[in-house]
Every structure is written in C-alpha cells, then in structure tokens.
Amino acid sequence: MSWLTDRIADGRARVLGSRVEARAGRWWISFQVDVDRADIDARRVAPVHGPVVGIDLGITTFATIAADDGTVTKVANPRHLGRRLHRLRRADKALARAQPGSKNRAKAARRVAEVHLGVSNARADFLHQLTTSLTRCNSTIVVEDLSVAGMIRNRSLARHIVDAGWSEFRRQLTYKAAWYGARLVVADRWYPSTRTCTTCGDINHDLRLADRTWTCHCGAVHDRDGTAAINLLRLAV
Ligand SMILES: [Zn+2]
Incomplete structure (x- = not known):
C-alpha cells in the first residue's frame, strides 16, 4: 500500500473511487486511482x-x-494452471455430491471459489x-x-x-x-x-x-x- 499512500501524500495520485466485494469467502477492495506516471515512466523506458x-x-x-x-x-x-484445473474438477465434483442446504455444500462451494481464484491469480x-x-x-x-x-x-x-x-x-x-x-x-x-x-x-x-x-x-x-x-x-x- 505504501506505493499508493506515499503518492497520495505528496499529490502524485488521488483515489477516484473504490469498490468492495465478497469473492471466494474473502472481502476485496479495489481502488480506481488517477496516477501521475511521469516519475514511473522516466525510470521504465524501453x-x-x-x-x-x-x-x-x-x-x-x-x-x-x-x-x-x-x-x-x-x-x-x-503447468500450475493444469494442476489447479485438476483440483477444480475435484472441487466441482464434491460440490455436485453435497446435500443442498448442508454445511458441507457451503464448504464445497467455497472450495470451488478458492480454486477459481487461485487459477485466475x-x-x-x-x-x-x-x-x-x-x-x-x-x-x-x-x-x-x-x-x-x-x-x-x-x-x-x-x-x-x-x-x-x-x-x-x-x-x-x-x-x-x-x-x-x-x-x-x-x-x-x-x-x-x-x-x-x-x-x-x-x-x-x-x-x-x-x-x-x-x-x-x-x-x-x-x-x-x-x-x-x-x-x-x-x-x-
Ligand atoms: Zn526453403
């Protein structure tokens, strides 16, 4: 966060908006940020x-x-995508077998969401x-x-x-x-x-x-x- 907070502190960035969402059993917050790229670009030129x-x-x-x-x-x-896809298939099967409304089903659903998150990360x-x-x-x-x-x-x-x-x-x-x-x-x-x-x-x-x-x-x-x-x-x- 210091990357952002330092910039906000000296005016090189400002937060335009934020959004909170629940995904894979966790809370996520994302910021829409307006950043002055001048110093970043100066250090990173092809x-x-x-x-x-x-x-x-x-x-x-x-x-x-x-x-x-x-x-x-x-x-x-x-290859980790392949490995995770295997895990995803297993988690999907467990979800399909779980009794509707049961605790196990909620757990299986969270497991599926976690694997999805892992794949996308x-x-x-x-x-x-x-x-x-x-x-x-x-x-x-x-x-x-x-x-x-x-x-x-x-x-x-x-x-x-x-x-x-x-x-x-x-x-x-x-x-x-x-x-x-x-x-x-x-x-x-x-x-x-x-x-x-x-x-x-x-x-x-x-x-x-x-x-x-x-x-x-x-x-x-x-x-x-x-x-x-x-x-x-x-x-x-
Ligand atoms: Zn030829």
Missing part, C-alpha cells in the same frame, strides 16, 4: 535500440519469442511478468493477428481457456508497450508466418494445422512455432 522480437502464441508453448540476435526462446504454458501473475519484461526490454514487438489465431485454433474447451490468456496477453502488451515506449506491430491477418520458409522464402501451401514440423523443398526443416516467430520478427527488421 531501450530505443533494444532488441526486436517476434512472438508466436501457442498451446503447450505459450509464447515462442524470436529475437534479432538470432535467439529463439520458448515460454511454456505454466496464477494466470494473472504469469501474464503480467511476461508482458512487463517483454515491453521493458525490447524496442519493437511483432505479434500475429489474434482474431485469425483464435479462429483457426479454437476447437475445444481447453483451447478456450488458453484463448482467454492470449487476448489478455495482447491487452497487457498493448498498454504496457505504450507505457514503456516499445513499438507494437500487429501482423496482417494474411501474413503466412507459419508457412514461409525462413531459409529460402518459399511458401508451403500444404501445411496443415496438425503439422508441428515441416520440410521445405530447399531442405530446411522447420519447427512450426519457431518459424512463425522468426517470420513475425522479420516483418519488423
């Missing part, structure tokens, strides 16, 4: 000549990041850390058009859950890029990022969604996510 990166979003690998120094980094989709932490480091360390970030990515890949409930992460990732990346002065480039929806050979530039029109790797006529072997990230990067460089 380097003008910093790295340029292309980012491909996926399911098992949440983000594949290709940088202009030639490195490709894979950020795995955090874990996801929020993961996305915030990733988007903050990306926007603070890079000068330019290229991402794919999300509407297309979602349309193509959105096939099951599990993917719905991941999709929510993708749009939140994009939302955070957009406002943080503006905060830190990084340039955010969104690839044209027809840009063939997964199909273009990074060696010879030929486009593989036979690539199917299930193909994780493919070999070009020129002999180059491509990993789908890595190829997409590199081609996105090339849009900017």
Whole structure:
C-alpha cells in the first residue's frame, strides 16, 4: 500500500473511487486511482535500440519469442494452471455430491471459489511478468493477428481457456508497450508466418494445422512455432 499512500501524500495520485466485494469467502477492495506516471515512466523506458522480437502464441508453448540476435526462446504454458484445473474438477465434483442446504455444500462451494481464484491469480501473475519484461526490454514487438489465431485454433474447451490468456496477453502488451515506449506491430491477418520458409522464402501451401514440423523443398526443416516467430520478427527488421 505504501506505493499508493506515499503518492497520495505528496499529490502524485488521488483515489477516484473504490469498490468492495465478497469473492471466494474473502472481502476485496479495489481502488480506481488517477496516477501521475511521469516519475514511473522516466525510470521504465524501453531501450530505443533494444532488441526486436517476434512472438508466436501457442498451446503447450505459450509464447515462442524470436529475437534479432538470432535467439529463439520458448515460454511454456505454466503447468500450475493444469494442476489447479485438476483440483477444480475435484472441487466441482464434491460440490455436485453435497446435500443442498448442508454445511458441507457451503464448504464445497467455497472450495470451488478458492480454486477459481487461485487459477485466475496464477494466470494473472504469469501474464503480467511476461508482458512487463517483454515491453521493458525490447524496442519493437511483432505479434500475429489474434482474431485469425483464435479462429483457426479454437476447437475445444481447453483451447478456450488458453484463448482467454492470449487476448489478455495482447491487452497487457498493448498498454504496457505504450507505457514503456516499445513499438507494437500487429501482423496482417494474411501474413503466412507459419508457412514461409525462413531459409529460402518459399511458401508451403500444404501445411496443415496438425503439422508441428515441416520440410521445405530447399531442405530446411522447420519447427512450426519457431518459424512463425522468426517470420513475425522479420516483418519488423
Ligand atoms: Zn526453403
């Protein structure tokens, strides 16, 4: 709280409103705050000549990041979400079995709410850390058009859950890029990022969604996510 109270004390922030709600058996208060960002922004500026990166979003690998120094980094989709989803299913079952109106039912309902809260906190932490480091360390970030990515890949409930992460990732990346002065480039929806050979530039029109790797006529072997990230990067460089 000192982050906020110090600023309120010397006039760099003021509280516009607040809201109290009960969630998962706890009380939560949230503030709507008007903050003077000048001193924050001055300390957190994306380097003008910093790295340029292309980012491909996926399911098992949440983000594949290709940088202009030639490195490709894979950020795995955090497994704690999976573990919590397992716990959630168990809590849901317990709730379904509990006698209506019973004490056990109230307990089971609170348990479900707690697990939900844990999932959403874990996801929020993961996305915030990733988007903050990306926007603070890079000068330019290229991402794919999300509407297309979602349309193509959105096939099951599990993917719905991941999709929510993708749009939140994009939302955070957009406002943080503006905060830190990084340039955010969104690839044209027809840009063939997964199909273009990074060696010879030929486009593989036979690539199917299930193909994780493919070999070009020129002999180059491509990993789908890595190829997409590199081609996105090339849009900017
Ligand atoms: Zn090729």
